[in-house]
Amino acid sequence: MIRTGLIVDTLGFVFVLAWLRLILPLLGLA
Amino acid sequence: VTGRKFAAALAAFGIAWLIPGLPPAQRAVAATFAASVVLWVSEGLPLAVTALLSTALLILLGVVPVEKAFLAYGDPVIILFIGSFVLAKGMEISRLDRRLAFLLLRYRWATRTPARLMLSLGVLSAVISMFVSNTAVAAMLLPIGLGLLAAMGVQVRGAPYAVGVLLMLTWGASVGGVGTIVGTPPNLITLSHIQQAAGRRVGFLEWMTFGVPLMITMLAGCWLLLRFLYGKNPPPAVHTSETAAAELRAMGALAPAERNTMVAFFTTLTLWLLPGALDLILGPLHRLTEFATSRLDAPVAALIGAALLFFLPARGAPEGRTLTWQQAATIDWGTVLLFGGGIALGRAMFDSGLAATVGRAAAAVAGTGSLWAVTAVATVLAIALSELASNTASAATIVPLAIGLALGAGVDPVAPALGAGLGASFGFMLPSARRPMPSSTVPVWCRPGR
Numbered sequence: 347m348i349r350t351g352l353i354v355d356t357l358g359f360v361f362v363l364a365w366l367r368l369i370l371p372l373l374g375l376a
Numbered sequence: 377v378t379g380r381k382f383a384a385a386l387a388a389f390g391i392a393w394l395i396p397g398l399p400p401a402q403r404a405v406a407a408t409f410a411a412s413v414v415l416w417v418s419e420g421l422p423l424a425v426t427a428l429l430s431t432a433l434l435i436l437l438g439v440v441p442v443e444k445a446f447l448a449y450g451d452p453v454i455i456l457f458i459g460s461f462v463l464a465k466g467m468e469i470s471r472l473d474r475r476l477a478f479l480l481l482r483y484r485w486a487t488r489t490p491a492r493l494m495l496s497l498g499v500l501s502a503v504i505s506m507f508v509s510n511t512a513v514a515a516m517l518l519p520i521g522l523g524l525l526a527a528m529g530v531q532v533r534g535a536p537y538a539v540g541v542l543l544m545l546t547w548g549a550s551v552g553g554v555g556t557i558v559g560t561p562p563n564l565i566t567l568s569h570i571q572q573a574a575g576r577r578v579g580f581l582e583w584m585t586f587g588v589p590l591m592i593t594m595l596a597g598c599w600l601l602l603r604f605l606y607g608k609n610p611p612p613a614v615h616t617s618e619t620a621a622a623e624l625r626a627m628g629a630l631a632p633a634e635r636n637t638m639v640a641f642f643t644t645l646t647l648w649l650l651p652g653a654l655d656l657i658l659g660p661l662h663r664l665t666e667f668a669t670s671r672l673d674a675p676v677a678a679l680i681g682a683a684l685l686f687f688l689p690a691r692g693a694p695e696g697r698t699l700t701w702q703q704a705a706t707i708d709w710g711t712v713l714l715f716g717g718g719i720a721l722g723r724a725m726f727d728s729g730l731a732a733t734v735g736r737a738a739a740a741v742a743g744t745g746s747l748w749a750v751t752a753v754a755t756v757l758a759i760a761l762s763e764l765a766s767n768t769a770s771a772a773t774i775v776p777l778a779i780g781l782a783l784g785a786g787v788d789p790v791a792p793a794l795g796a797g798l799g800a801s802f803g804f805m806l807p808s809a810r811r812p813m814p815s816s817t818v819p820v821w822c823r824p825g826r
Contacts, residue, residue, distance in 0.1 A: 350605060351805030354547065355759055357597045358802030361590055362755050366791050366798075367748060369586040375576065376747060376791040 381420030385411040401728040404437035409721060409730075409773075416769035417761070423769055424710035427717020434724050448723060449716035452675045453568040457715060459678025460558040461707035463637075463644060464508040466685045466699045470633040472641075473504055473516050478627070481524070481620035490528075490610035494541050495599050497521055498548035502595050505552030506559045507641070509708070514549040514824035521545050527619040530611045540606030546824045547598045547804065554801050555591040557583045557674065558648075561711055562771030566797025568719055573726050573779045574789050580674055581652025590798065636688040636698040644681025648674055711768060718772025725776045734777065735784020747787040754778035755795035762803030767825060771800035801825075 370376035392410035393403055408430050415426040431448070434440045467473045477500050480486055486496040497517065505513040525538050532538045553560030557567060557580055567583075570576050651668040658665050685699040694700050725731040739745065745753070754774065762770040778796035782789035803825065 348805055350543075350601070353601060354598060354804040355763075355802060357601070358594060358804070359752075359755055359759060359799070361594050361597070362795055362798045362802065363748070363752055365586050365590045365593070366751060366794055369589070370791050370794070373582055373585060375578070375582075375794075376788055 378420055381415065381418040384418065385414040385420060388414045398733065399729070401439050402730040402733055404439045405434070405721075405724045405728045405730045408433045408437065408439075409725065412717075412721060413765075413773050416773065417765040422710065423766060424713040424717070427714045427721075427772075429717075431717050431720045434720065439728060440720070440724050445720055445724075448720035449713070451568055451716070451719050452673065453564045453719075454712060454716055456558065456675040456678050457561070457564055457712055458707070459644075459675060459682045460507070461509070461712075462682040462685065462699070462704050463641060463678065464512060465704055465707055466637040466640060466682075467504075467508055468512055468516070469699060469703050470631065470637045470693075471627075472634045472637045473508060473513070474520070475624070475627055475630075475634060476500075476504065477517060477520055478620045478624040481520075482617050482624055484615070484617045487524075487616045487620070490537060491603050491607055493524065493616060494544045494602065494607075497524075497541060498544040498595055498599055501545050501548030502552030502555070502591060505549040506555040506591075507645075510549040510553045510560055511824045513552070514546045517545050517549070518542065523623075524616045524619060527616055528611050528614050535611070536606040536608065537610050540602040543606075544599065544602050547602075548595060550801055550804070550825045551591055551594045551598065554594075554798050555584065555587045556580065557587075558678070559587070560801055561715060561768040562775075562797050562800040563587075565715060565718055565722075565768065565771040566775050566793055569722055569775045569779060570790055570793050572719075572723060573731075573776075573783075574793070576790055578790075579652045579655075579669075580648040581656075586794075594802075631690070631692060633690040633693040633698045636685065636690050639688065640681045640684035640698070643684060644677055647672060647677030647680065650677075714768055714772070718768070722772065722776035725780065731776055731780030732783050733780075735780035735782065737784070738781050739784040739786075742785075745781075745785045745787070747782075747791055750778075750781050750785050750787055751791045751795040754781060754792040755799040758796040758799030759802050762800045762825075763806045767800045767803070770803070771797050774800065 388410040389407045392407040395403065395406060398406060412426055412430040415421050416423060421429070431445050435442050435445050480496060480500055487493045501513055501517050521541055522532060525532060525541060530538050554563065557563050563583070567578055570578060651665070651672055654662065654665040654668050686697055688698055689696055690698045757777070758770055758774040761774055774796040775793050778792040779789040782792040
């Protein structure tokens, strides 16, 4: 279960960073 | 055990107090912050009590005058919180959320294969969780999930498919929280700090432009992962849609309370989206846009919507209303207070200059970071802390630090603050990140995050 959780945590990290990086500049927020 | 946690908090206070080279005000805030984090993570005291105590300590140590310290508890975002909590309570009491769940699940395409059913439950959980608290959604959907599993003849304990379904439900609730500003408390904490420290407003629609894509991809990722891990040897597909249709029939026609909740909910949603929509359609300089942006703030919209629950008549409901005050007053005031205390502490960190000192020190250690390096660090810190502490306490701790880091590194603080705020919703790994549930039928891993 810890392994599953770790994969989801990593997935979350990657998606948060990717979407912020992609969209914040479009909104003028970064 | 509580004595030991309290001793640990005292020790943290003492160690922070002895950090050399800090001006007195920063030293006092650092000590208060360190003790609060220990108590938040160890839960030596109820979260709200720690928050209130930290504000009292800031006043006692002479860092913030009393009038200013308690202003944090009247932050507009607190009002938005209360308004959206009351709306969610209306959903819960009228059981409109349950009806919405069965309305989707009665369709055969939504439940045709076991994998499809898993996805449908995850999507339902996420969509409702965009507006209702993550825990309430999971608590509402878990019995529905268990009922459908029973209809399929799946043992809840031991069957991999059951674990997959229950995990999808609870993860969906966490993931849905990031979709809108009001989805989960960490978002509001982030917003409030961004407004305070960076002077930037993030509108309801603006948040959704990154919140919804994040939610959708994360949900898809979770589904693919759970399908891969727990989808082998699925149970034979049975018509769970018929079970859902039977439940829906048993609920009868739409009750006035449900109809009113729907009206209140869509009124609020329209008012929330209006400023952003007008900005897109009419441009930022139009008089209507200016009016909506400056006066129709999200808290105002939430209060108008919540008030509708009290004066739209509902035949058959207690006192003839959709929601009585007794029912509304059962919202989670602890989270509201935790939020107020977190904001007060965060502000003291900025006003005393502690956030900047920490940021400068971190930047000196790491060498000046780029914007996205700082954002990555803030996100990792928030995810890691939310494995141990509640999501709200994690956000209250890491978001001000993230802004401090950004200022120290000389980069714009909005992206790091958002990274930390979103990361606080994404701690999925340890059972300590899960909320205790009265029902022992649900394995600890499948319980909703705190």
